[in-house]
Amino acid sequence: MENMANTVARIPNLVDWSTGEIRLMSAKCNSCGTYFFPREHYQHRPGCSREGVEDVLLPSKGKLASYTIQHYPCPPPFKTEKKITPYGIGLVEFEEEKIQVAGIITDTDLEALELGMEMETTTLAMYSNEEKQQVVTWAFKAAK
Amino acid sequence: MRDVYIIGTGIHPWMGFSEQVFADFAAVAVEGALKDAAIEWQKIQSIMAGIFIYGGNAGHLSGQYLESIFGETGIPVVNVYNACATGSAAIRMAFNSVVAGETDTALAFGADVSPKGFLTAKSDNAVQDRDVIRWKMGGMPNPIYWALECTKRMAKYDTTEEDLALVKVLMSEYGSKNPEARFKKAYSLEEVLNSVYVCEPLRLFEICPVSTGAAALIMTADEELISKADNPVKINATTMGSAIYGDPTIRISALSCPSVAEAPMLSESYSASRQAYEKSGIGPEDIDVLELPDNSSWHYLVYLETCGFCGEGEADKMLRDGETRIDGRLAVNPSGGFSSHGEALSAQAIWQVIECANQLRGRCGERQVDGAKVAMAQTYGLMGNSGTTILTV
Ligand SMILES: [Zn+2]
Numbered sequence: 001m002e003n004m005a006n007t008v009a010r011i012p013n014l015v016d017w018s019t020g021e022i023r024l025m026s027a028k029c030n031s032c033g034t035y036f037f038p039r040e041h042y043q044h045r046p047g048c049s050r051e052g053v054e055d056v057l058l059p060s061k062g063k064l065a066s067y068t069i070q071h072y073p074c075p076p077p078f079k080t081e082k083k084i085t086p087y088g089i090g091l092v093e094f095e096e097e098k099i100q101v102a103g104i105i106t107d108t109d110l111e112a113l114e115l116g117m118e119m120e121t122t123t124l125a126m127y128s129n130e131e132k133q134q135v136v137t138w139a140f141k142a143a144k
Numbered sequence: 145m146r147d148v149y150i151i152g153t154g155i156h157p158w159m160g161f162s163e164q165v166f167a168d169f170a171a172v173a174v175e176g177a178l179k180d181a182a183i184e185w186q187k188i189q190s191i192m193a194g195i196f197i198y199g200g201n202a203g204h205l206s207g208q209y210l211e212s213i214f215g216e217t218g219i220p221v222v223n224v225y226n227a228c229a230t231g232s233a234a235i236r237m238a239f240n241s242v243v244a245g246e247t248d249t250a251l252a253f254g255a256d257v258s259p260k261g262f263l264t265a266k267s268d269n270a271v272q273d274r275d276v277i278r279w280k281m282g283g284m285p286n287p288i289y290w291a292l293e294c295t296k297r298m299a300k301y302d303t304t305e306e307d308l309a310l311v312k313v314l315m316s317e318y319g320s321k322n323p324e325a326r327f328k329k330a331y332s333l334e335e336v337l338n339s340v341y342v343c344e345p346l347r348l349f350e351i352c353p354v355s356t357g358a359a360a361l362i363m364t365a366d367e368e369l370i371s372k373a374d375n376p377v378k379i380n381a382t383t384m385g386s387a388i389y390g391d392p393t394i395r396i397s398a399l400s401c402p403s404v405a406e407a408p409m410l411s412e413s414y415s416a417s418r419q420a421y422e423k424s425g426i427g428p429e430d431i432d433v434l435e436l437p438d439n440s441s442w443h444y445l446v447y448l449e450t451c452g453f454c455g456e457g458e459a460d461k462m463l464r465d466g467e468t469r470i471d472g473r474l475a476v477n478p479s480g481g482f483s484s485h486g487e488a489l490s491a492q493a494i495w496q497v498i499e500c501a502n503q504l505r506g507r508c509g510e511r512q513v514d515g516a517k518v519a520m521a522q523t524y525g526l527m528g529n530s531g532t533t534i535l536t537v
Pocket of ligand 1: 029030031032033034044045048049050051
């Protein structure tokens with residue numbers, strides 16, 4: 001993992017790198033077993049007691065369940081200093097957690113994308129803020 | 145339960161951005177519906193209004209604004225928002241009011257002015273509104289959601305890029321025959337396949353834009369009004385559905401979805417349509433005309449399956465075999481669909497029902513489905529809400 005010391009997520013509580021690995025911040029309901037992303041996107045099974053929801057990190061790696069290549073810039077409030085179009089968006093499956101998470105695909109040959117390939121969670125540098133910090137979003141790249 | 149009939153409909157034709165205010169568009173549609181029903185404004189006993197979310201106080205109280213244009217009469221006026229199924233919600237409330245005997249004659253309407261530029265997040269609170277996250281960090285405009293599902297579909301079934309293009313060819317052929325369509329140019333398969341990708345596999349001509357438009361309909365159980373109406377159309381059922389736990393679809397504005405399906409795809413539309421079949425006693429096999437929400441070519445295919453017109457993965461074959469053509473077993477979107485109109489959020493579900501009513505009233509000219517007796521309008525709304533209306537003559 002590159003040096004993330006001067007890095008900040010554009011919106012907090014979505015992506016974590018405090019463990020030395022970049023991982024998505026999810027929550028798990030210990031009553032119905034459902035994982036949520038973002039953490040506040042509660043989607044309990046009907047009849048669940050909703051007790052024992054705990055914050056968890058998703059594994060760093062998952063499988064590409066779907067993808068698309070976006071050919072136009074995403075309108076504001078999305079912003080990046082560098083032009084990123086065309087960019088990939090992937091739906092990455094975390095099998096044990098039974099959840100698929102969407103995110104931008106970076107550092108990957110878009111022509112070589114294939115369903116089922118292994119992807120790892122990373123960050124994408126968006127811009128630097130007034131405090132000269134690198135502002136990032138979560139992203140996925142082909143696993144090495 | 146007493147029988148409820150549509151006796152008057154009106155629209156303001158779909159168009160692009162306008163400087164005019166939404167209430168002016170609504171007034172055109174309502175005036176048209178009153179004229180069609182040949183009744184006085186004072187006969188309207190309740191108003192169920194779809195709200196215009198970009199219209200501030202006026203848009204959120206669209207029913208009151210509309211009422212004041214025609215003259216305030218003290219009747220119940222309720223304003224509702226269910227995203228792209230807003231019109232379905234208004235129709236359902238009007239129907240329930242009439243069928244329960246609370247009122248005899250009700251008006252449902254919706255009007256929308258396409259905002260200038262792009263539609264993005266409407267708040268800045270990412271914890272409360274995850275739509276903020278998808279716009280600020282996800283980089284995910286709406287068609288990306290459809291493309292992610294379409295990619296899955298193409299891997300699972302034998303859906304091809306030609307199938308996606310063929311949907312547009314058909315929709316544009318019908319749109320060219322609809323004097324009220326916003327887009328009237330008919331495209332060849334080659335032209336569609338040569339249009340640029342927006343998000344692969346979806347091309348520019350295979351996704352619908354946003355529009356300005358208004359639609360209004362008047363329904364009644366008043367026997368005198370029904371007997372005087374020009375070809376009144378019976379509402380057999382009008383329902384709303386929400387999503388079901390375990391639906392594997394990635395919904396617009398969400399950032400995740402379940403990886404193990406425990407419910408049908410687009411379960412909100414599955415729910416709405418199954419409720420309508422049960423309440424009306426009419427099934428997919430009985431339906432002559434279907435207006436479905438073709439926000440993209442993917443929607444056209446998946447909705448045939450979601451609503452039970454064929455089995456999973458069989459819609460492409462229905463399309464290729466011509467079964468969904470105007471002269472086929474099920475005429476799908478003879479209006480030209482959203483593809484030829486664009487989405488006018490709070491108006492579009494009402495417009496779909498009006499198109500169905502027009503088919504049953506034999507008013508569709510070159511795009512008329514011969515002998516149409518049963519029609520169904522199906523909507524699709526953001527974040528798990530949907531409506532189905534079944535009509536007969
Ligand atoms: Zn739970």
